[in-house]
Amino acid sequence: MRVGLAPMRDLLARLGAPQASLRVIHVGGTKGKGSVCALIEAGLMRAGLRVGRYASPHVESVTERVCLQGRPVADAALARALTRALDAHEAARRDGTAGADATWFDVLTAAGLAIFGEAGLDWAVIEVGLGGRLDSTNAVDGEVAVVTNVGLEHTEILGQTRAAIAAEKVGILKPGAALVTTLDPDDEAGAVAAARAAALACPILRPAIPPGAPIAEENAALAGLVLDHLGRRGARGRDCLPLRAALLDAEARAGARLPGRLERRTIPTAAGPVPVVLDGAHVPFNLAAVLRDLARAPDLSGPCIALVAMAADKDAAGFLSALARSAEAVVCTEMPERRGHGAAALRALAAAAGLEAEAMATPEAGLAQAADLAAARGGWLLVTGSLHLVGALRGSTQA
The missing domain is CATH 3.40.1190.10 (Mur-like, catalytic domain)
Structure with a gap:
């Protein structure tokens, strides 16, 4: 400091x-x-x-x-x-x-x-x-x-x-x-x-x-x-x-809309395109506001499946507790080149918050798994927890 x-x-x-x-x-x-x-x-x-x-x-x-x-x-x-x-x-x-x-x-x-x-x-x-x-x-x-x-x-x-x-x-x-x-x-x-x-x-x-x-x-x-x-x-x-x-x-x-802030995109899957929201929220009260806004969106039907990675200095437990009030399942991942919470540690915190959770070692694998889950359940995907995660995966989605 x-x-x-x-x-x-x-x-x-x-x-x-x-x-x-x-x-x-x-x-x-x-x-x-x-x-x-x-x-x-x-x-x-x-x-x-x-x-x-x-x-x-x-x-x-x-x-x-x-x-x-x-x-x-x-x-x-x-x-x-x-x-x-x-x-x-x-x-x-x-x-x-x-x-x-x-x-x-x-x-x-x-x-x-x-x-x-x-x-x-x-x-x-x-x-x-x-x-x-x-x-x-x-x-x-x-x-x-x-x-x-x-x-x-x-x-x-x-x-x-x-x-x-x-x-x-x-x-x-x-x-x-x-x-x-x-x-x-x-x-x-x-x-x-x-x-x-x-x-x-x-x-x-x-x-x-x-x-x-x-x-x-x-x-x-x-x-x-x-x-x-x-x-x-x-x-x-x-x-x-x-x-x-x-x-x-x-x-x-x-x-004035910025990338990675309530940004709406899609991702192709074998079952068809899945709606994706990219948002770099990383504190609980910000995520709660994001989820409140998304709950008003008539085109986001079905369950929310979240893909999450977080920096080490973030309140991961509080964040995942806020997510548990709206999401059905979460796929946890990590950014290997950045100091962050490990995917397994995030999965444990998510499970403690009552979320169905799994861990994937890389963001790319996590995105594929989360998208397949959303497609299978007729839901949509939220990529959140870090703008760095959003930036790493934005190119894998479509406008």
Whole structure:
């Protein structure tokens, strides 16, 4: 766990401080932050503005992390920026300055900001990687800080309570910025966020979201509130009209859909095509929201068969308990190149939660087995627990 942002700031200084020229909207939270970033990006682009979006993790290609006008940058452009950032890291090592301790995520983030600094952007939408206060992205100064929500995640790094995690996430709020969040001030995490905002004399904006609203509506409400706030503060589009939530029309929302977030696809089997939902949910309350939304889908009939892999720092027992409330069976697998829960360990946890469960050594074998189960039972398949799992298998499904 890092103890400061000095390495990141050293890298950026050596790259000419590209972040200093950017107008930034900074987005953190436990779930939904990537989708909220994409929606804000879509609204700004609808207003005719030039926009960059920095995101993590990627699903299939690292270039997904650095987008200009809604499209990942070219391989060559990212390679050039990474070379510059790595050169800055090497120079810091020679000079014995803070940048010598930069992480890979520092280098990648610095490369992304360097691209944005040269692109003549009107706005940069920056997604937090992990936490917020000490995240590499917190070297930027956002005019708006979004904290979508707070759940228990990365507890070995961020803290054991939602209040402790909220303190890390709201660390992206800077003096003079506005905080946009769903957190209620009476909630333990919301109280921490409110105290931080009060200490910095920052306004707090909360969207009106009915209980049980679909994930897409919650994300759109947060993004729309950001656009309305910027418009009230004088930010305008190319048409000279103030920014506003109405920019997020149906076309803009459709264009903001990200891979691996409630993504609907199919997979062929001997018994015919099986509906597949790809979603990288990895914390229990996020999965519960995903399953609640999918329960409303009239075309997903029959039992849910899930394919699950999870990183080692995730609450696998809680996740599988949430899954057991909706799924009939689960196939557990693992990502060999990543530190994660073993397939056999996940199967044991799933069985303890009351799920019919089996383990497969590889994601590919797990996908084949889960798809055959879904086909045999007239059901559908949910691939979840990790965006890395989604990325590894997305190419094996069909749009």
